Amino acid sequence: MSSIDENYIIVFNRCFKFDEGKLSPLELYVYCYLYRSRLNYYDLGWITFTNIVLISSMLKCKIEGKGRTKLATIKSVLLNLKSKGYIFSDITTEKENDSLIKITFPTPESSGGYFQLLYTTFDLITDREHLYIFSYLEANYHTEYKRHYKNKLSYSDWANLLEVNSKNTAKSRLDSLNNSNSNPRIWKISGDFVSGTEKQQYNTYFTRADEKTILKWNNFYNEDGSPKYKKKKLLGTDIIYSPFEGELTVDEFEEVIEQTAWGKVSDYFSDNWNPEGQYQKIEIEDYYIYKTCKEYGIYPKFIEKCEYIIKAKKGTFNYNNCFEEWDLKYCEEDQTKIVNEINELRRKEAMSRYGYLSEYESEDDRPF
Secondary structure: OOOOOOOEEEEEHHHHOOOOOOOOHHHHHHHHHHHHOOEEOHHHOEEEEEOHHHHHHHOOOOOOOOHHHHHHHHHHHHHHHHHOOOOEEOOOOOOOOOOOEEEEOOOHHHHOOEEEEEHHHHOOOOOHHHHHHHHHHHHHHHOOOOOOOOOEEOHHHHHHHHOOOOHHHHHHHHHHHOOOOOOOOOEEEOOOEOOOOOOEOOEEEEOOOOHHHHHHHHHHEOOOOOEOOOOOOOOOOOEEEEOOOEEEEHHHHHHHHHOOOOOOEOHHHHOOOOOOOOEOOOOHHHHHHHHHHHHHOOOHHHHHHHHHHHHHHHOOOOOOOHHHHHHHHHOOOOHHHHHHHHHHHHHHHHHHHHOOOOOOOOHHHOOO
16 A cells, blocks of 8 residues: 555656557646545545546646537546556546546556656646656656667657657757756757768757766756757868867868877887887877767767777776766866866876976976
């Protein structure tokens, strides 16, 4: 039996599967409202007593139609919830709109996977599509079956889930939730362009954003959710920005790439033992060059080479998670702060190696 102080709604993962059990956004909202309205009758368990007129007056979300049309829609939703197994009820097609309806709910164990939607979260949501999007992503977060509940979707995928007529409608709805005023928050990270093509990867969506995601979002979106810049396929004369290098054209950036350590044999290796192997050590500046190319969708062969090396280094026994740390730093909005932090780290390294805090910019400037 449910706890007397239970304060959450059981939302079943199967609500979102494309089969006879899938719920529409309105059906999910009504289900959550009914679950939220339960009272604990102790020996009788948790029960919702209501009627169609009361439901119509209490629902916060929009329902198409007025008067009898609206009441007929609610009755149809209740019948669908009953037939799909989300509620147990004495609702019938003959039931009068003001007649008492008794509703109980299946146990969590009887219907497969689920997640708990807090009452306080549901109470914030007044839009059925907002609830549906948030709940779908929460199901993705909690379930082990990521192939069924993915968070990287196309607008066509969202249109099918939301049961709207066009992907533009879905896009508009999602974009309206991708801002700091949305509560509960939906985070959207735009997909990168596939290198050398006009195709863009699917966007990724979150209800629970980690530090890396938040930093990346802040880097590309304003507080109202509008993009700080629009991604596009770049020409050689277009200007890009990269930490350490500043503003360069795409063509000029090719010279920067040629100077990186990615895949280059170390000159030191010919005469001395190199603990990193025969290749030059990848530094944070090199990684930022790779990340810049990745972000702007330029120089795909260089990206491919970098990712091959990254994968190989991550497989070594002495890998120190440097790429993950650099990736997080790259997302920070204040790139000047990053450069200063790195310079400070190198000054401290000089102190440990040479016995003083170096004021010199290169090893060639050292007095010994």
